[in-house]
Amino acid sequence: PSSSRCTAISKSPLTETIFDSNAGGPLGPEIKASGYDAIIVSGFSRKPAVIVIDCGEVKVIEAEGYWGLKTSETIEAIKRDFGSEFKVACIGPAGENQVYISCIRAGEGNFFGRGGLGAVMGSKKLKAIAVRGDLKVEVANNELLGELSRKALDRIKINPITGKVLPKLGTPFLTKIINDIGALPTKNFKEKSWIEENSYSGEAIARYIVQRTACPMCPIACKAQIEVNENKMHRPEYETLWALGVNCQVNEIEHVFTASKLCDELGLDTISTGSTIACLTELSQKGIIKDKLRWGDGKAIISLIEKTAQRKDLGELIALGAERLAEKFGAKEAAMTVKKLELPAYDPRELYGMALAYATSNRGGCHLRSYMVAMEVLGVPILIDRKTPVGKAELVAVNQNFLAAVDSLIMCKFATLELDDEIISHILTAVVGKTFDRGKLLTIGERIWNLEHLFNLKAGLKSTDDTLPARLLEGSEVPLSEMLEHYYEIRGWDKIGFIRERKLRELDLLDVVGHETSR
Ligand code: SF4
Numbered sequence: 001p002s003s004s005r006c007t008a009i010s011k012s013p014l015t016e017t018i019f020d021s022n023a024g025g026p027l028g029p030e031i032k033a034s035g036y037d038a039i040i041v042s043g044f045s046r047k048p049a050v051i052v053i054d055c056g057e058v059k060v061i062e063a064e065g066y067w068g069l070k071t072s073e074t075i076e077a078i079k080r081d082f083g084s085e086f087k088v089a090c091i092g093p094a095g096e097n098q099v100y101i102s103c104i105r106a107g108e109g110n111f112f113g114r115g116g117l118g119a120v121m122g123s124k125k126l127k128a129i130a131v132r133g134d135l136k137v138e139v140a141n142n143e144l145l146g147e148l149s150r151k152a153l154d155r156i157k158i159n160p161i162t163g164k165v166l167p168k169l170g171t172p173f174l175t176k177i178i179n180d181i182g183a184l185p186t187k188n189f190k191e192k193s194w195i196e197e198n199s200y201s202g203e204a205i206a207r208y209i210v211q212r213t214a215c216p217m218c219p220i221a222c223k224a225q226i227e228v229n230e231n232k233m234h235r236p237e238y239e240t241l242w243a244l245g246v247n248c249q250v251n252e253i254e255h256v257f258t259a260s261k262l263c264d265e266l267g268l269d270t271i272s273t274g275s276t277i278a279c280l281t282e283l284s285q286k287g288i289i290k291d292k293l294r295w296g297d298g299k300a301i302i303s304l305i306e307k308t309a310q311r312k313d314l315g316e317l318i319a320l321g322a323e324r325l326a327e328k329f330g331a332k333e334a335a336m337t338v339k340k341l342e343l344p345a346y347d348p349r350e351l352y353g354m355a356l357a358y359a360t361s362n363r364g365g366c367h368l369r370s371y372m373v374a375m376e377v378l379g380v381p382i383l384i385d386r387k388t389p390v391g392k393a394e395l396v397a398v399n400q401n402f403l404a405a406v407d408s409l410i411m412c413k414f415a416t417l418e419l420d421d422e423i424i425s426h427i428l429t430a431v432v433g434k435t436f437d438r439g440k441l442l443t444i445g446e447r448i449w450n451l452e453h454l455f456n457l458k459a460g461l462k463s464t465d466d467t468l469p470a471r472l473l474e475g476s477e478v479p480l481s482e483m484l485e486h487y488y489e490i491r492g493w494d495k496i497g498f499i500r501e502r503k504l505r506e507l508d509l510l511d512v513v514g515h516e517t518s519r
Helices: 027-033 071-082 117-123 142-158 160-169 171-180 195-200 202-206 238-244 253-266 270-285 298-310 314-318 322-328 352-360 373-378 392-408 413-417 421-432 438-458 480-491 501-506
Strands: 006-011 018-023 049-054 057-062 087-090 126-132 209-213 223-228 231-234
Touching: 006 027, 006 117, 018 438, 027 087, 027 126, 049 071, 071 087, 071 126, 071 253, 117 126, 142 160, 142 421, 160 171, 160 202, 160 413, 171 195, 171 202, 171 238, 171 373, 195 202, 223 253, 231 253, 238 253, 238 270, 253 270, 253 298, 270 298, 270 314, 270 322, 298 314, 314 322, 352 373, 352 392, 352 480, 392 413, 392 421, 392 438, 392 480, 421 438
Parallel strands: 049 126
Antiparallel strands: 006 018, 049 057, 087 126, 209 223, 223 231
């Protein structure tokens, strides 16, 4: 269950780290049904192109006619030209213009959102990949898989979050909970909670729902269509509502819906876009840029989003992402980023596990590499003290290993709010026919984590990049250095982040890596 997803992988133009971004929707199953497990795109085209994979046959076609179209227009045009059964991943004008914070759309309401991967497609002049398949997916042990899936479904249904809250309210259920503990950053992380958040609560957003939806074969069904002023759109996620709304202190929720839809159509990552606009607003308020921007101006945000995709006027600055933008004006303190990736909607000053998870994430400021919010706020599987460093290094490392394995299975992380490493390893056994247990699964995750770390070291990242923005450390009590030191020890890395030979041997990676990144 919940494994019908798809992952886009590249070196990120935004973070310069290795980057994978995971999207829901029917694209992943269609690629598998077309006979492929992965599509590798190397090189680039001189003219706009679309890769069409029709039941295993691959063609690259010229796509001048699609270039410049918005994402939904592109999907519609490709389906019209090739057949409505095709599933399409595409970029919008932002990706074409190689905006650092551009994304890839994978159908209605599904995006490879983070890391500027839209710009990677844009740099290759690749407007879209369209896939149609007719193969059935075979598994090693159908009977065992059926039995385990039924067990997993029962557990997902009984769990209050996966069985009730997510299906009813989706991720916006988090707004009130996170605001109540003072961990909902606003005004570019200048403040930690926002009194107006009620219009953003799960219940408030649910009033706009006209239809509940789901990725294929997902019993959680956390998605929904909403209708706003007779316009239908997918319900924005909690992170989007935060970035384009709460963080910029926009009161009118309908402006936030419009901004979210516009990002989708132009192919912009909503988190990075909202955070970079917040950064720009701070620069304006401080008089560092001459243009006047104010907090809470939803209409201005909508106009800035248009300009960002076109790299026009102030949009040229937002297109850089927050860190490059702030550095351009000698004001790095205004960039709420880790490794150049804009931080999402959980204030690490209130959540020490998340602080360490952000700082050590292999793809930069991301909540999904080790979602410590589950334990520190939601009590899944148990509630732990969110403001102590004790035990956080161990928990973050184990979580990172587990979720790296889950990501490599291309499963939805929401399912892991109920399904643990034990049942997931048994499901994997049933699918591939080799025996896996939880220990083996976690070792796979640890190998992935270390390989990604090695990639980043070779790309020039340093242990000093494992940190948080100064604003979140100065004057706060987050014991980041203490947690980091312990984390490096647990990881088997030395003080500058090189992997010790003993650890490489233990993970059977010694032959894979060069000696310049190990000791
Ligand atoms: S939980 Fe939501 S995002 Fe995850 S697979 Fe199911 S419907 Fe898709």
